[in-house]
Amino acid sequence: MKLDDLDRAIIRALVEDARATYAEIGAEVGLSAPAVKRRVDRLVASGAITGFSARVEPSALGWTTEAYVELFCRGKTSPAEIGMAAARHPEVVSACTVTGEADALLHIRATDVRHVERVIERLAAEPFVVRTKSSIVLSRLINGSP
Secondary structure (H helix, E strand, O other): OOOOHHHHHHHHHHHHOOOOOHHHHHHHHOOOHHHHHHHHHHHHHHOOOOOOOOOOOHHHHOOOEEEEEEEEEOOOOOHHHHHHHHHOOOOEEEEEEOOOOOOEEEEEEEOOHHHHHHHHHHHHOOOOEEEEEEEEOOOOOOOOOO
């Protein structure tokens, strides 16, 4: 779907505050509330907006430690296989294939360093994992959304 400037402005407003009313967004972008609703409905139907959710501060849930773990896989391990294995671990908040030596990069949130260690041990036990390389996050410098 091709987005115009109004669509982008509406998406920006929703990313900033997904609970904003159509009237509030309309006032910000120069449209009526019904026009904003029609555009949001179209953006949802087209897949440009994939859903609405609450952003929760991980520390409020006790997940105060985060790490990035590189996975080095055996042979021709498919991205789908890596993704299915990563999804079995609730501490893995994102996973992606990457360029370079590693096959995948996983972002982990956990309660403490020992918890991170247990997650890495479970990941390393996956049959296709040859080795892992991890980095613990000391402080988050930028925490934004697209």
